[in-house]
Amino acid sequence: MKFSLLRKWRLSLSVKFALAITLIVAGVAFTIGAVIVVQDWRRFHAELEEKVLLLARSVAVTAPEAILRNDYWSLYRSLKKMAQPETGDIRATRVVTAMVLDPEGRVLAHLQPKQHPLRLPLIPGDEDEARLLEAATSARSPTVLGGGGVGAEGYLEGMIPLYSDEKLLGVLRVRISTYELFLKARYSALLVLGLAAGLVILGSLLGVVISRRMVKPLTAITRGLEAVRQGKLMDVSTVPVLRDDELGRLAASFNEMATELAEKKELEEQIAVSEKLMSLGRISAGVAHEVNNPLAGLLNCIDTIKKHPEDRELMERYLPVLEKGLNRIKNIVQSLLVELRVEDAxxxxxxxxxxxxxxxxxxxxxxxxxxxxxxxxxxxxxxxxxxxxxxxxxxxxxxxxxxxxxxxxxxxxxxxxxxxxxxxxxxxxxxxxxxxxxxxxxxxxxxxxxxxxxxxxxxxxxxxxxxxxxxxxxxxxxxxxxxxxxxxxxxxx
Amino acid sequence: MLRTAIAVLLVSLSIGVGRAETQTPIRFGLTAVIVQEHLRFLDRWALYLSNKMDRPVKFVRRKSYREVMDLLEAGRLDFAWICGFPFVQPRDPEFLELLAVPVYKGKPLYNSYIIVPKDSPYRTLDDLKGKVFAFSDPESNSGFLYPQFLLATRGTKPQNFFRQTFFTYNHAETVEAVADQVADGGAVDSYIWEYLQILRPEIAARTRVIKISPAFGFPPLVSSKRTEAKAVERMKSVLLGMSEEPEGRQFLAGFKLDAFGDFPPELFDGIGQMANDTRKALLWLASAEKRVPSETSRK
The missing domain is CATH 3.30.565.10 (Histidine kinase-like ATPase, C-terminal domain)
Structure with a gap:
């Protein structure tokens, strides 16, 4: 898919190289980043789960006694004290709400007493709340449940059933916001993302440099081959041999080939010239020979006729011979001039x-x-x-x-x-x-x-x-x- | 130079040790009639009293008035700052003696305030019917007896009138319970409420007074009958003399009090009368409930 796209776009090799390296670096960086972020999130989440139970336990220690004494005030006070942010703790978690309910779901203490009055049944605000209330009243051992999504509304709720002498007195619910966790995870995600982006930029720069270095001699060789194809052998400049690797050897052997080709062409041209001269010589020799042969006979006839000007019989015998010989010369000359003749026609x-x-x-x-x-x-x-x-x-x-x-x-x-x-x-x-x-x-x-x-x-x-x-x-x-x-x-x- | 320093140290040590060995500390019980959270202030006052008494004074704190009263009865406290309601309770044999009464805003008197959350719609005690109410201490005049009395005169009692009640054992925490709306109403000591308006307005300012009781005798300081007379006399003069000298006035200013004064026990007769009336009314109510259970339960 990736490469077919690249092919479609007709990108140069250097761009493809750089893109490929960038993609690889990006893939690796973002995969590692994602793993780190997910693991961070899980670790923070596990820590937070421990923390919410720890917070709940700090109240659960004294709660049963307070319930038995109907000491709603100290129940509320212990919830309030627990919810107070630990000063100076930068990793402070925010307690969203906390409450103690009796087994029938009535409020024994609630951090929002105005909305949830004492000794009245807790009224769940929505389905999520109803689900948690159901879970809390049926919890028989410490439980942690989550809800509210991932962002600002996210929370974890720790539920600890309160027992005294194996009698269930109620349940303690402590809910902490996971917003800080979300912020922390988002911060680390952004950090990782930033690092990954940095790596990608570095990688792509590196990719550009590497591909430039790789492709440069190839481009030079291509240009050289193009010149060779067009026959401009004298235009082929030598490709610089920069390194002692495959590309360097390729450049070197290309240079050798170009030199040899140039020499060969020169040689061929010389041969062609000498061949032309040779065939010219052959033609001259042929013409000389072909014309000379009848000429010698013809001159002989003319000589004989000159010596015996009165001999009619001799004349009659030699004239056809003379004519035949001259015709032959004429034919040869006409044939030689065939090109001139066709030029006219x-x-x-x-x-x-x-x-x-x-x-x-x-x-x-x-x-x-x-x-x-x-x-x-x-x-x-x-x-x-x-x-x-x-x-x-x-x-x-x-x-x-x-x-x-x-x-x-x-x-x-x-x-x-x-x-x-x-x-x-x-x-x-x-x-x-x-x-x-x-x-x-x-x-x-x-x-x-x-x-x-x-x-x-x-x-x-x-x-x-x-x-x-x-x-x-x-x-x-x-x-x-x-x-x-x-x-x-x-x-x- | 070093030698003198060591000598001084030895002398001071011997004095300290001598005092600790020869003089048993004066045990002074404190209750929620004052704001006890200011520990350093109380430590300084203890030191002030120790210096004046030439004996170490140790404050003993307990959660409820009952515990302090028990300690007094058992002779394990020499002095105590208690509430008028426990003071007027009949004791046989009597083991307490009135030592001094704080003077607050020129008088040895204070009130009980019925308070509600500031933004609540409640205007009278009747508005709080079926609500949650916070009491301070079961033996507190302002924090329990007075609201109980108010209900008794209406022919009812707290557990019937309110949906739910609880004790905070501390006036300051009653204010907090009402401010946080854990309780829809509460009964507190006017002195503490006003003290908190200045020192912890973030809590007290979130409450509003809907009823003020008649004036009652201010929570008194008492001595145990077992405390030697000399010490009682000395403590009395120390307390009464506080307003006469700058350091003492500083402590009084810290308590937001004018002075400690010498007043007769009759100052608390009003509380005694109210306690009697309430007891009678409750007895009558109890018998009425036995006769017609359904009628009262409907209330």
Whole structure:
């Protein structure tokens, strides 16, 4: 209950700690206080019970003789003397009333003689009084009864039956106020309450201090983790290690972790830079190689044609070769510029454009026994960069058709998942061997004899340019699955 | 210096011892006719009398007049301050002699007061019918004989007229009983009541006088016939001479008295007459009750 409330209020740990400590201290202090007060009350009460009987006995000693002598005056005098406050006794108890009644309940002496005249039956004022009168006239041994509640009206009544030679002469009733007891108990209760409150205040202050000390490094670590999450590793200031305890060790290991993370990030950035340089080098080398190879043949042809300018036959033989070589160079350069090209074509359209690809792929199959499964489930209202998407899907499907053996299956599936467009190309070809997987998207990496090694590289660059993700799952002998996830630009209503 | 001090001490001791051995103390009985609670005042007066008598005077206190009278009869008291009612009782053989009578407000007389609580509605003795009444002493003139006489002249007696009566054996306590309303009425000595008005107004002022008796002879001081004549003579002159000298007047002022005077026993005839009348009336009442029990019981 308590903790769920705290949780509901979204209190910080330091406040919770302080509250918990305060609650515990308050609970202990008030429990002990209550026990003390109750025990005090009982002790005072027991003392008072003894006292009222003691007072009554002081009169009961001489009362029987006075009753026998009809000496009502000395009976009254002894009651009055008993009721007189003992001077100088700070614990004095107030005698509310006292009386001697005969066995029939008539007044033999009463401290309030005006209200209760001599030798007339005592008339009880209320039910409580009637109950006490009944108890008094039937008492056969000293008895103490209480009444009147706890406050100013509270009292204890001691009753002593008076005997002479085993004959019942009457009963002596002495009633003392428990107000002083109440005041005393209230005073001690207030004192205990005050002490408890003091303890609670001290405890809560202590709680605040302790929780501050406990929570401070935690707050620092949390702040550090927040910075780490946001990637601002350089912003992570070291958490001060104040103590040699669990929290201190936590702070220390957090600091170590933060330092290591920062170093790692730096290293990664360096690696990324060098990888960029490396791939740039690879591209340059590839371009050089791919362009250089035909160039050497082309220059050779041109050289030969220059040497024999009159030879028409030579010209006719070499011109197609020259054209083919230049076309190849043009293709390579165009492929390399794919990104520039798509930058120009940022037109968006529906996904029916994908249907246009079906014919191209079927032409690619070119009568081979390959089963093409086509499931285009996309809503035409979804907007995508159609040219890029077409290129991506086409490249993937061409690859699939090329690797699938006779009787194999190529599957294209497209669907929407939330705000994303999913494009899936499956084949049950031979799969990609593990050693090739890391180079899969590198430019000029190819396993095909006539491949340029730029197909998947283009796919990768296009997906990246559309802020999408491409995933590959492949198992040797089972097949390969490419899954492209693209954010849908817009759904037109 | 030390030697002289020891010598003086020895001399004073020998005098003290000599006196104690050779002279038996004079035994002086006191009753509730005076306020006996002022012990230090009475001790000083005892010392004063001792000095005047050249013999130690010892006060003997008893609760009731009866006890003091018994001691006088038994010869165990030399002097006593008693009430007029016991004094007028017939004695055979006579063992008392009138010694002195206090003079109060210029006369050797006092009254009996019937008092009620100050805020009570009672105005006459008849209003107290069926109530609780406090007497002082069964042998007190003012505190018992006079109210008994009043009722006897009405043809009734205390136990029939009042619902309940009790004795306090002390005029001062009768005043207290009425003030506290333990009793609805009481009979007291006028001298004591007025004395208490000054000395204990917190009690006496809560009472009110509804009836004043005729004047009676003030409670007298008596001597036992067994006391040697010389001592009686000396005590008489000491008492009568108190008003003549400053120290004695101080004690008289403490008692609120003017003097101790020499008066004839006839001063108490009024009490004697009243006692006689009462006795006769009670006897008549007793015989009437025997004749017609139902009639008197109805009263």
């Amino acid at each position: 940022r037109e968006e359209s529906g996904l029916t454009c994908l249907e246009d690809l079906k014919g191209i792929v079927e032409a690619e199959i070119n009568g081979r026994a390959i089963h093409l499964v086509w499931e285009n489930n996309l809503d035409d209202r979804i907007r995508v960069h159609s040219r890029q998407v077409q290129q991506v899907v086409l490249n993937l499907l061409k690859n699939a058709v090329q690797v699938v053996p006779e009787g194999g299956t190529v599957t294209f599936r497209s669907f929407q998942d939330g705000n994303c467009v999913m494009l899936e190309v499956d084949d049950d070809g031979p799969g990609i061997p593990p050693e090739h997987r890391s180079q899969l998207f590198d430019p000029f990496f190819t396993t095909k004899p006539n491949g340029t090694g730029l197909g998947l590289w283009i796919v990768y660059r296009l997906v990246e340019s559309m802020r999408g993700v491409i995933e590959v799952e492949s198992e040797v002998g089972t097949g390969t699955q490419f899954l492209v996830t693209l954010p849908a630009t817009e759904v037109r209503a």
